[in-house]
Amino acid sequence: MTFFYRLFLLSSLITTVGLAATLPNTVPAHAQAASCPAPALSRFQRHKVMRGETLESIAQQYNLAPETLIVMNPNVNNGRVKVGSELQIPPYNGIVVEVPSGQSWRQVAAQYKVRPDAMFEINGCQTKPKIVFVPGLNWLPNRPQTTSVIPKNSNTQSRVNISGYPLQEAATVGLGYGWQINPQDGKVFFHSGVDLLSPVGSPVQAIAPGNVVLAQDQGSYGNLVIINHAGGMQSRYAHLGSIKVKVGQQVNAGDVLGTVGTTGQPTAKEPHLHFEVRSSSSQGWVAQDPKGYLKR
């Protein structure tokens, strides 16, 4: 290693550490009140869709990525907007996230790779917000290079290298993947998986071969089994009544992992398996629409 290279490493280390040490106080207390804009969540506008407008044209009008409008508006169907319907228009590209209990908004910022000072300001310098606006497009599985990219299933398709079915019988979808309205409280939330209606006690099986990396109670997921598959893919099986595998165990497609149950905080009262497919990315394990992976 050359001297200069060592010097470079040393200086970059100092920069990193220095930055980390100053981040919590990036915005000095006295500057907060003066420079703090109204929270992004209070600056949403409404847009009534007119004849001839498309999702892309509306997004362009507000300088936003179409994806942002898709996630903010459950009434956008397959990238289409209905004439006469109203859209919520955020002030920036981003996503609305509920800060999980026991976590801070800083952890949410880190998760989405947003600078804490930027996140703090955009949310009106609140110290303990329950719901935050996360600016940027880091929540997208594949961050678009241009603003004209519409998420199609092409992304999901190209990743398909696992497929199978987590139950022995074909099940009705109780609640699909994506932005949904919670039937219990009417609030909009992001459903990271699919709910497959099935009686309590039904065997739950691995959709593809892999390695069990988690098999335990996990908060709102209840009893949860996570399997890592080849190719940076992962499947999750939640609200299980019983777990029949152990961490580290290799499983094959069709191996029983446990049984359908009602543990955790299932969205629907009707017994179901909450099933997720995730893919590894720089943002961690990003939820995918399980639809493309479910095959019987």
Ligand SMILES: [Zn+2]
């Ligand atoms: Zn669910």
